[in-house]
Amino acid sequence: MFKKIIANSMTKSPWIYHVNTGSCNGCDIELVACLTPRYDVERYGFKLAGTPRHADIVVVSGPITSQSKDRLLRTLEQVPNPHCVVTIGSCPQSGNVFKGSYSVEAPLEKFCEVDVAIAGCTPKPEAIIEGLYKAAQILKKKREAM
């Protein structure tokens, strides 16, 4: 019973840690827009966490510049299990227009498993909410598998 409560709580209290890896700030703004009174993802218990140790969902935006790659990987290693990695926008998935640059390391899939990809450039806040909601369901599955 206790395990079930914990598994259910996983979907209802996902804390987000946001990593900007050289994003143009478009996706970052839209993610923050989700926290504003208009979209208010706190309704579902989503909260921006200050440190990766508290995070359940790591949200990555930006094309993963060479400078930020090591920091991103170090951040991801510090996130306690179960956790999800969500990419916002095209950049972390493919590099977008920065593709082929000497200083861009995208896609993120080269370095870690990506659970949910939210497409758009930038995605609407609604799409981000959908993606985070999906990630929360995956968190539950991961917890049950633990």
Place this chain on the structure above:
Amino acid sequence: MPDILARLLDVLVVALHVLIFPGLLFAAVGGLLLAGIDRKVLAHMQRRIGPPIVQPFYDFFKLMGKETIIPAAARPGIYKAAPIIGLVSLSLMMLFFPIFGHSAAFGGTADLIVILYLLTIPAVALIIGGSASGSPFAGVGISREMVVMLGYELPLVMVLLAVAKKVGGSALVFSLQGISDWQLTNGCLLFQWSMIPAALAFLLIIPAEVGTQPFDVAEAETEICEGPLIEYSGAPLAIFKLNTAIKMFVMTALFSVLFLGDINLGQYWLLGGLVLFVISAVLTILCMTFIHAFTARLKIEHLFKFYWTVVAGLALVSLVLVWFGL
């Protein structure tokens, strides 16, 4: 043999008091609900819907289900023990409060002084845990936590002195039961106009004690990433979060005992007392939420100055008035 049985029963009763009512379980549920109400009302003050009131429960259980990472730079023993120390001291504290109609589990002549000490223990536990985590952010956080403690301890002592003097007259009364009994006959302390500055000062101390805006300098999420809690994850973090919630509950309980006192409810003492207690606790927490809603975080030096001038001044006014017999 009956002697041993009676002893065993005594131990069982104490254990029940500590673990269930009015100890750990009651305080935890009450504290988490208060935290939920705080978040919900705050959300509505910002014209959004906000999380469900039981959200802190979800947070707590989720954190319990997360992996606990102990950083390489941490001292594992102290790192894991720190939240437990805080939790124990907080659940012990609940035993001293006479809740409307219910007399305190542990009565004493000077329990107010014990509470004063017990109140510092969660903060000290936070400092110990933070310093054991070995993070520089935690270092900044604990130094701030210490300054905040210094800031609010002085006015808190002055408020308690004023209350003790008011109740006891020439002899200071440091017993919560005594204060409660005095209010049963003489009416709420809050309605004694000489005590109003002290009550205000106490209301201003609660946010600093609990660590909410504008006095959350030690845990500033956006600034130093929750300060002492930065490296914590999983169950220890859950317990720290629980500590904060229980502390909120304890502080509101203390406020209601000190200033709202006791009312003779006759035969409805069991339920009525609890309802009154909850109402007073919620009202107290709403005052905090209201302050939270329209202020931004202070700088640490401003916070210290504020407590040692404005809050301490308010407490001093009360103390002086009480000293002159008003």
Place this chain on the structure above:
Amino acid sequence: MFPFAKKALSNLFKKPHTVRFPEVPVDAKPAYRGRIVYDPEKCVNCGMCIKVCSPGAITRTVEEVEGGEKITYDINLTSCTFCGTCQDFCGTKAISLSEDYHMVAEDPKDLIVTGSRIKQKVAGRVTLDKANCVYCGLCARNCPENAITVDRATKSWTINYDECVQCGQCITKCPKKALSFQEPKAQGVIMGGDCVFCTLCAKKCPVGALTVDRAAKTWEIDRNACIRCGACVSGCPKKTLSMGDVDENTPSRFEKAAAPAAPAAPAPSEPVKAAPAAPAAPAAPVKAPQSDSEPKAEHLPAESAKAPESVKKALPALLSGLIPQAKNDWDTGVILGPDCIYCGMCMRKCPMEAITVDRASKSWTVDREKCVWCGICVANCPKKTLRIGDLDGKTAAPEAAPVAKETVPAAPAPKAAAPAAEAAAGESGVQFGEGCIFCGACAGACPMGAITVDGDWSINRDACIQCGACVSTCPMGVLSMK
């Protein structure tokens, strides 16, 4: 002191601003650029979307299957910037951006929009009908592969068949319907309509494939000998030669003009090309003789015997159709104006060495038999006193006396295109000046096809957009904008 305290309290009793999104579906605003929709049935595989896509989100794979090619387009939404350029550039509206923003997937492969179809093989390749082309360049601008190059100034249209994907965009975009899919034809030198039989091409030809007879006004080419080097094309002073498809079915403009003058009577033994021949002409197996001159035809059989298999083009000149029979052959030529300073520039520049200038005796003479009125002397005259115009009977050189001597001051010759110039004078736009050689470059350069050069120069003012292309193209500088 606390400006937001009141606000926080009043907000507590107001309805929240929050959009209850997952419970209540929210549509994107109109014109939101969301998920890409691809219709493979409309797609012509031109590849324009791939070319304009800045993040390279669109890829195409072509597989050979039975009956054609299977073309698959993959549009990767995780690489897309949703700029909408593919939608704007798609000529057939096969690709468009919908207002669907629900693009969330656990597997990024779910975010790839794909579509494929089987394209039947197209017979032939893009071919230009030069008679209709106005060199507007629309085909080059719409070519997704940049396979077409159009130069209006030189009236050249070239296509790189290695790059062409046969999308047909140029064909649909051509305003003159001059492009079509055709079976490939042999390449070779093509004679335009303005030949003056100057023989420069024959002189330039390194393999001697060209034979030009000034007297008979014939131009013939031995296609077997021709190596397609282009020396004749670059050497042609009238720019009437060009490289292109040798079309055996469609008569060239030149022959079209000649046809009505001489009733068609195809030579029976002409294997490749039936040039219009005069009924009076004796049986010439390969070449049709000049219709108005019996003696000139006499030497033709000998010439044709020299190259019996060669493809020969007999060109009864445009002139034969246009010039009245009563007049002398050379009723057009260089005319000297009054400002001559006898500098000798025209003599040095003349490719035919037809002009003789003697500074000492102040004489300027032209051998009308040699002169091809190519206009090079006119273009190079520093005093701009030379012009090409009609020769009246007196100045025209008779056959017997080929050298005509002009004395100074020359009698003012009638204006070349006085009616056209007068008609144009009153209106703004392109102005026609003196000195026109009727080369037709302006007509070819005009993107609107407003200019007609057919012995006379006329412009359709309603069609003219005053772009100035004719003015900048004119080799003689006689056109101007007003």
